Amino acid sequence: MKYIQKCKEPSSFTEWKNRRTNKTTLWTKIKQAVKSNLHETLLHEQGYICCYCGASLKGNESHIEHFKPKSLYTTLTFEYMNLMISCQGEDEEKPRVPVHCGHKKNNWYEEDLLVSPLISNCADFFKYPASGEILPTDDLDKNLAAKETIEKLALNISKLQDMRRLAIDAALLATDGLTEAEIQLLAQGYEQLDANGQYTPFCAAISYFFKNYF
Template sequence: MILITKNKEPKEWTEYRNTPGVDYQAIPELVQSLLKEQGYICAYCMRRIPTKDKIYKKDGVNFVYTNEDHRVEHIKSREKHDDLKLDYTNMVVCCPGHIGAQDHCDRLKGPKDISFSPIDKQFIETIRYSSNGEISSTNDVYNNEMKDVLNLNTELLRRNRFLMLTEVISQINSTCKKGKNWDKRTLELFLKKYSEKHSEKDEEGTKEKYYPYCGIIIWYLQKKLRTLD
């Protein structure tokens, strides 16, 4: 995960939630605002969104696509916190939540609550990664919720983070002169690249996006830089 910096809510959402008697509904302007501020990656697993997930049938060969390409997630669930159901600061956007054979992220979380938030810098600072791409927290409560409530270490999620890290390490090795150790300037350049949004053109135009799974890269490079101080 990476720290999500919340922007001002879109005026269309302000108008909607101030309508007397209105209930929660993910209007398009709300969804687009969340996608934009998150750089089009899932708030929890950091996959690229919007995307469609495959749900395999019992034969393990045939599949159907999920009927959604994103999910608006209430960090504090609507079911238990009616007073927060229209609160923009309580909302993030997630992937459809079914990569491979397991549910994860909001699809698994459902009406349950978690005690941490991806908009909380102190929580993000507890995040750690192992060499095989597994995500964890130094806080036992957070760690258990990441595992049991969000299921962030499915085989494919862990593997995708590992492959992302492996690719970036290869890029750094190619950038550094042959036989030379990694230098601070090179690591800072790569940290800047993966910490910031980049312009990417798709069928809907040019968008500012984070690299998928960038959290593991940011953590790894920050750790390496501390050894050079």
């Protein structure tokens, strides 16, 4: 999981909210142009990776995710700090299988058990071996929340394990001939945006692996 530093919401979203005459407006009533602009802003904010699993995202392969479910926290439906981008598109009624991340989470939310990408140390809750698994940290203060988050969001399904393993294997090719110090610098580089404002898919797993296995 990669920390998301929230920026300012797009002005079109702010203006649309301010023009609403009915403050109980449903999410489905948001104008498409406003929603598209909001979607792109959130994608850019996250470096074009899923807020939960870290997979690469494109517009039609992702959806706007309410961290605190809008069905339970109606007052947060249009709260920008509650909005992120998750993978698997807009197919909420019949999401793509295997279901994981935002669609798998669905209406589940427990403040003490769901690790939030909006907390700066969210990466510290997880471990990533070369096999591509995502495992809970050994830190007892974080272990239970990590376990629940992995289970409730299906972050350890074989599809995601395979994708993480391939990402780690590809990154390892770049370490040939490097010193340990150079590899640690490379690990830090994976935590940064590239020239196109994007993170490397599964960058949290790659960075963790380099920092802990070299």
